[in-house]
Amino acid sequence: MTTTSPETGGHPGAPSPPGLAGGPGDMTAPGVRVRDLVVVYRTPLGELPALGGVSLTIEPGTITGIVGESGSGKSTLALSLLNAVQPPGRISAGSVEIDGLGNVLELGGDDLRQARGRHLGYVFQAAQNSLNPLKTVGKQLLDLGRSHGADDPRALVRDARSLLERMGLDGARVLDSHQHQLSGGMRQRVGIMLALVLNAQLVILDEPTTALDMITQATILRIVREVHKERGLTTLMVTHDIGVAAEVTDRLAVMYGGRVVEHGPTMDVIGAPSHPYTQGLIRAIPRLSGDTAEARALPGRPPTLGTLPAGGCVFRERCPLRMDVCETVEPPPVLVDRRTVACHAVAGARQERVVREERVVREQERVGREEERA
Numbered sequence: 001m002t003t004t005s006p007e008t009g010g011h012p013g014a015p016s017p018p019g020l021a022g023g024p025g026d027m028t029a030p031g032v033r034v035r036d037l038v039v040v041y042r043t044p045l046g047e048l049p050a051l052g053g054v055s056l057t058i059e060p061g062t063i064t065g066i067v068g069e070s071g072s073g074k075s076t077l078a079l080s081l082l083n084a085v086q087p088p089g090r091i092s093a094g095s096v097e098i099d100g101l102g103n104v105l106e107l108g109g110d111d112l113r114q115a116r117g118r119h120l121g122y123v124f125q126a127a128q129n130s131l132n133p134l135k136t137v138g139k140q141l142l143d144l145g146r147s148h149g150a151d152d153p154r155a156l157v158r159d160a161r162s163l164l165e166r167m168g169l170d171g172a173r174v175l176d177s178h179q180h181q182l183s184g185g186m187r188q189r190v191g192i193m194l195a196l197v198l199n200a201q202l203v204i205l206d207e208p209t210t211a212l213d214m215i216t217q218a219t220i221l222r223i224v225r226e227v228h229k230e231r232g233l234t235t236l237m238v239t240h241d242i243g244v245a246a247e248v249t250d251r252l253a254v255m256y257g258g259r260v261v262e263h264g265p266t267m268d269v270i271g272a273p274s275h276p277y278t279q280g281l282i283r284a285i286p287r288l289s290g291d292t293a294e295a296r297a298l299p300g301r302p303p304t305l306g307t308l309p310a311g312g313c314v315f316r317e318r319c320p321l322r323m324d325v326c327e328t329v330e331p332p333p334v335l336v337d338r339r340t341v342a343c344h345a346v347a348g349a350r351q352e353r354v355v356r357e358e359r360v361v362r363e364q365e366r367v368g369r370e371e372e373r374a
């Protein structure tokens, strides 16, 4: 994770922090629509897809979690929302529409830098290693404010201190410190502060709490939720930890092999997972109470770019429900109840249910007609 914009060296935040040019009241949470997104990385085996046609709608005002095993494409998707995939990667197809911005994949140069500044706050994975070692945090904060047109540095510092203090740090001391004077967990909180301090409306946090102990993690998650609500944000949180997702998110997208395989309200997805991969993920969570032996690791390993099958379902090697069609046809996402699921077995079961329900309705209508005639 890094808090530095990959293109400009500045941090992607908004130019109108509270108390400066406009505050939270001016903001509207943006929706995001990702369509058929393909991202490839150049490898010795040629260009291979890390995202294989991802479509995902992020509802305005929600906290959406992205979960999945290592290598499933979570960070690549998060970077794509900023059009910030770096070589050897490139976005080769698709669109990312953000309300108020349009298709960010069509933006470049200064437009893109401005768009990032005005709309998007971002904490990259491993942010604890990304601060400039030669400048204090406070100096970096002021540089950040200047590069995004913030004209009241005092208000900026006040907001930064307040955010740091809410996350359990001595705000004034942290702003006076250099990177080497802060622990990994403190730097991670500085990264979160920098993503929030400029009051961007869309905030993307990639594994924001990995270096933190349980108590600090809980505090940070509470603050993320509070700030999200207070400022009316749309928040995307990447995490490999379903417990974190359950605690913080409203909606959950599950990724596997560069696809979103299930997406819906968090409580639905975790409480009654539909996709065989989501079911395996949930079963693999160790329980703190009850039968601890119940937690069962998913068999097999997640695919790498080199082992990802070119056709059919990417999960089939590990799937207990695998059928012939799964070998050759990639399952499209279908709407099942309040969520989308990409699985032939789930789609087939839904289709059977629809047919059964239609049969019941027809039968009821027939009985009704006969009763009317009698």
Ligand SMILES: Nc1ncnc2c1ncn2[C@@H]1O[C@H](COP(=O)(O)OP(=O)(O)OP(=O)(O)O)[C@@H](O)[C@H]1O
Binding pocket: 041, 042, 043, 050, 068, 069, 070, 071, 072, 073, 074, 075, 076, 077, 087, 088, 089, 125, 240, 303, 304, 305
């Ligand atoms: N710079 C790169 N060069 C080549 N392949 C890459 C590069 N960055 C990512 N990949 C590959 O793209 C795929 C998706 O990676 P990504 O980092 O998006 O996954 P992730 O879900 O964020 O994983 P993690 O949980 O480990 O952070 C992986 O197979 C990864 O090896």
Ligand code: SF4
Binding pocket: 276, 277, 313, 314, 315, 316, 317, 319, 320, 321, 322, 323, 326, 331, 342, 343, 344, 345, 346
């Ligand atoms: S499409 Fe087939 S292989 Fe893939 S998850 Fe569904 S049943 Fe399993």
Ligand SMILES: [Mg+2]
Binding pocket: 074, 075, 076, 125, 206
């Ligand atoms: Mg990642």
